């Protein structure tokens with residue numbers, strides 16, 4: 202993933218900001234300060250408009266964050282791992298490592314987002330009732346936030362996967378049909394249809410002279426269309442992976458090297474002679490760690506003959522491992538989430554095989570080509 206800035210950590214979840222968020226933040230502030238407030242209150246000064254615009258935009262994105270936090274907290278309660286929440290150009294996204302394994306889980310995880318937005322909207326509405334006669338700027342700010350949060354909830358409830366409404370739809374279809382793949386197919390198709398409607402709507406707007414908002418709506422439509430397509434493919438792939446075991450995917454043709462080998466010997470005798478990018482380090486049959494090309498590159502050439510493999514390897518304690526009976530989905534999650542190149546397959550402290558990303562992808566490709 203691209204570099205994003207971590208701004209906070211809430212309940213063990215990293216809160217990140219993607220550089221693209223700055224664009225939307227500037228755009229929202231500018232729309233508020235340049236158009237929304239001046240149109241309602243022509244006698245306000247420019248500095249008041251801008252101050253209020255920036256503060257309102259910040260509170261709006263705090264609301265988006267709260268919406269994503271709601272998804273994440275429910276996901277955590279259900280035992281899912283949530284890595285981070287990132288604010289980006291099109292709002293917020295929570296990175297939940299695995300797709301829910303039950304319709305009820307998915308339903309609650311999805312529905313809680315729009316519900317929290319409605320709740321936030323109601324809170325701002327109540328504050329608006331209290332402050333509107335006291336302060337005009339505070340009234341305008343709370344009114345806007347009350348409206349925008351309800352709009353956010355309604356928008357997210359559009360029943361096209363992967364939006365929240367589409368996930369709710371998928372959960373209901375999944376519950377009634379018992380078939381996740383079929384449910385995803387229907388919800389994704391709805392998502393694609395809605396995405397097309399967005400694009401058509403955007404084109405109509407452009408022809409009516411609203412060029413900027415037209416382009417924006419087309420962009421959102423395009424994004425939704427992509428997400429719906431990718432979402433479906435991922436589910437099909439995961440279903441396939443659920444049926445295979447690590448022992449069927451792993452290669453058993455691996456060589457182990459002793460930890461007292463020097464880096465120079467490793468290069469001369471193994472790396473240059475074999476295709477492997479990583480080697481298991483084991484002393485008398487016991488796994489000690491893994492050493493890969495990246496570790497080797499970190500050693501300057503003049504120190505290669507005096508540095509030992511044992512000093513440079515990733516030690517066993519820090520390794521991600523799987524067992525032979527783990528399914529393909531777990532394997533792929535381990536490989537991608539921790540971004541490791543190789544994964545030892547272990548049984549009772551013994552290495553049975555080694556797995557890398559290409560093994561998994563190769564397997565999927567073969568299955569797809571054979572149509573199984």
Ligand SMILES: [Zn+2]
Nearest residue numbers: 314315357365
């Ligand atoms: Zn949501």
